[in-house]
Amino acid sequence: MKMNAKALAPVAIMAAFGLGTLAPHAQTAPQKIGFVNVQAVLSAQAAGKELADIQKKADTELGDLDKQIKAIDAKGAQATAADKDKRTQLVTTIQAKAKAYDAQIAALQPKITAAEQAANSAIGSVAKQNGVSIVMDSGVAAQGLVVYAEDSTNMTDAVLKAVK
Template sequence: MSHANFPFMKAKLLAPIAVVAALGFGTLVPHAQTAPQKVGFVDVQKVLQAHPKNASVKAIQDKASAELNGLDKQIKAIQAKGTAATAAEKDQLTQLTTTIQAKAKDYDAQLSKAVAPIETAVDAAVASTAKAQGFSIVMDRAQAATNGLVVYADQSTDITDAVVKNLKP
């Protein structure tokens, strides 16, 4: 009869060994002391906004917002007419919908292209700053707070300003 089919039996057989190990009987095995992990926080949004190339991202966002909002207003005006909309207005609605989708896709591509090098630079600045200051782990302050991962962190663990100083375009 194999104990593999009965995992609870394996646990019963190993229980005395666990007790002996827990009480310190048997061979003493030295354990290496591990250094405490230093955890830091960074305000990623502040760093992204501080990047010199962020102005180009903001310009694309503003242009997209203005153009897409104008198209959206036209779409909503026709949609508000409901069944009273004429055939021409329904055709225009279809064209506007196609146009707004295409333009949104185009702006998304432009933003992705503009944001990618900024994100790379921010990641590099966070990594170099963390390493220079001896941090093992760096968390996004907003994410840590929003997700309840961290309830309290000393202000000395915030490396945002140092990361901003290390940003390279």
């Protein structure tokens, strides 16, 4: 039996395709993932501590004023004219104090930006030293993004040392 080139062409194409799928392919190395508690890194720096102090003071002071406003609101129709005047004063006070706290935080913003840059630099440096190609914020990851991670993937302590 004599085979001509036209008859062998489909067989040759299928054989080439079959051999191509069997050839070994380069596999990429697995990527290491690390986790860092970014909030802890920021809070450990001077600007983070200042910000936390301002926020704590604001929460306490504004929270007390808000409770007083809610107590008057709870009276509803039984609120007296004096209660309504007091509520108006409280609202004005809370708005003024909130504005003052916002101004303090705005004045602190350059220090916060520098702290964020230092944290990012330290995270990148520690990640490279440990061969980590992806770093996730453990605070965000713990909210359902990641179900399980080994403790060895947590780089927070190393980043805290690097940032200081």
